[in-house]
Amino acid sequence: MSVLQQRRRLGDLLIEANLVTTEQIEQTLLEKEAGEKLGEALLRKGLLTENQLIDVLEQQLGIPKVSLYNYPFDEKLFNLIPKTVAKKNCLIPLKREENELQVAMADPMDFYLINDLRLSTGFQIAPVIATRDDITRSIAKYYDLQDFIEEFRDIRNLTTQLDPQTEDVQDESSPVVQLVNSILQSAIGQHASDIHIDPKQNNILVRIRVDGKLQNERTLPKDIQSVLLARIKIMAELDVTERRLPQDGRIRLLVDIRQIDLRISTLPTIFGEKVVIRILDMTHSVTHINQLGFSKNNLFKYKKMIQSPHGLVLITGPTGSGKSSTLYASLNQLNDEDVNIISIKDPVEYQLNGINQVQINSSIGMTFASGLRSVLRQDPNIIMVGEIRDRETAEIAVRASLTGHLVLSTLHTNDSIGTVMRLIDMGVEPFLVASSLVGVVSQRLVRKICLDCKTPVEVTKREEEIFAAHGMKPSQLYQGKGCASCSMTGYRGRISIQELLSIDDSIRRAVLNQEPVNNLYDAARKNGTIFLLEDGLQKVLAGITTTEEVLNVAGLKE
Numbered sequence: 094m095s096v097l098q099q100r101r102r103l104g105d106l107l108i109e110a111n112l113v114t115t116e117q118i119e120q121t122l123l124e125k126e127a128g129e130k131l132g133e134a135l136l137r138k139g140l141l142t143e144n145q146l147i148d149v150l151e152q153q154l155g156i157p158k159v160s161l162y163n164y165p166f167d168e169k170l171f172n173l174i175p176k177t178v179a180k181k182n183c184l185i186p187l188k189r190e191e192n193e194l195q196v197a198m199a200d201p202m203d204f205y206l207i208n209d210l211r212l213s214t215g216f217q218i219a220p221v222i223a224t225r226d227d228i229t230r231s232i233a234k235y236y237d238l239q240d241f242i243e244e245f246r247d248i249r250n251l252t253t254q255l256d257p258q259t260e261d262v263q264d265e266s267s268p269v270v271q272l273v274n275s276i277l278q279s280a281i282g283q284h285a286s287d288i289h290i291d292p293k294q295n296n297i298l299v300r301i302r303v304d305g306k307l308q309n310e311r312t313l314p315k316d317i318q319s320v321l322l323a324r325i326k327i328m329a330e331l332d333v334t335e336r337r338l339p340q341d342g343r344i345r346l347l348v349d350i351r352q353i354d355l356r357i358s359t360l361p362t363i364f365g366e367k368v369v370i371r372i373l374d375m376t377h378s379v380t381h382i383n384q385l386g387f388s389k390n391n392l393f394k395y396k397k398m399i400q401s402p403h404g405l406v407l408i409t410g411p412t413g414s415g416k417s418s419t420l421y422a423s424l425n426q427l428n429d430e431d432v433n434i435i436s437i438k439d440p441v442e443y444q445l446n447g448i449n450q451v452q453i454n455s456s457i458g459m460t461f462a463s464g465l466r467s468v469l470r471q472d473p474n475i476i477m478v479g480e481i482r483d484r485e486t487a488e489i490a491v492r493a494s495l496t497g498h499l500v501l502s503t504l505h506t507n508d509s510i511g512t513v514m515r516l517i518d519m520g521v522e523p524f525l526v527a528s529s530l531v532g533v534v535s536q537r538l539v540r541k542i543c544l545d546c547k548t549p550v551e552v553t554k555r556e557e558e559i560f561a562a563h564g565m566k567p568s569q570l571y572q573g574k575g576c577a578s579c580s581m582t583g584y585r586g587r588i589s590i591q592e593l594l595s596i597d598d599s600i601r602r603a604v605l606n607q608e609p610v611n612n613l614y615d616a617a618r619k620n621g622t623i624f625l626l627e628d629g630l631q632k633v634l635a636g637i638t639t640t641e642e643v644l645n646v647a648g649l650k651e
Contacts, residue, residue: 286372299313536589
């Protein structure tokens, strides 16, 4: 029986389960990469979840599936399969019954691997299916954890003066090095955006931010604090002996053939230095404008905005609202051989081929304003300014947009209309704002309902009132009841909600005449602007997120 026939049968099962359509299967078969399985291609395209695929594989192959969330692992079995083998092949031993070893595998059809495991362990291997993320998290969390703590007890003498060349914080086989690697791998495996290492009075708390929410990852003994921080500082090329001043650094790692950038920030506290590690995963960065979560109408408007030959386009929102992702996806859309694109950023998060990227360095006088002046002498077509922070940068950006350049930038404001007023408050003349501004996107990030535990819920009276106030009537809403895939939160992944203001003649007249803010809102509504809360409620109706999530970030205007 050919591999193609097996793939076709899998496609038929997915269609019968109403998970995908015939057209999606046919299109995926045409677009899948060489050597890629149909299931892997469907996962990559986001057409189904790994759990949905496993349910069908369980039916097709007759191999049971298992959830590793809070699974009672037998740590003695970890000695049978080395961590390197477990990581490389994405598997983990579960339990032993007489001469049989049950192993959770991402690919239980790898018969060569099963045979190798049988020879190396001396046991008959009983494979079960688990998701790749589930196995990765479990490996990082459980393998060798107790050994780390025991070995750290033997190096308490390193908690005072530390030499950067100390073997214990440099040697790859050292427990401190392995512990830091374990923390990083666990966070990356859970798609965390940040790692917080918080020193407390009696211990060290390690927390990770997943989908915008902080959660406890592990607690470490207080007596390893110095060596732990020393290792991180050495990796980031920071001053190990400086504990009184904040420091910033950068680490580049290759984790499972994935390029990971880490931004390190230290801050002295009363119980020692707190460290925050920002994780920038190149493989999970948004690179296409269609992945930004725009509604069909807003996507059409935004593409039209950034295709303007000149003018100023601003992306606004608080820190952590996905502004950089929108900027980079926009540059990726505009990137072409016949245009000169230059970006000025602090820091440069992602590197894009074909785009000249400039790193800000305020310590030597390389600010956004000075960098922008220099960029204008480089014959650019499109300029991306990471952030407009002051009047000088704002004026240069506005004037650049009036002299034949398309300028993309960000601003910290609450909504799109507030952006117009903020530019005027910064000292930019109203006629310059009206002439230069093409459009504004105000955005926030909301958590998406986990597709593996998504369930319908009744609409509450309060929700009916909220939707009715915006001309909507919900017939069916959803929420996640919590499962292993989402760590019992009911949410997995995030999506943007946007408020897109396209500057037309009526808004330009209102800005030029310095009319009240209410007039600007009225003009925006007349030109078809869908405000932030409304866009969020539309995504609730579509079953993507919940009313609670949208209200948490957009709020209600009484």
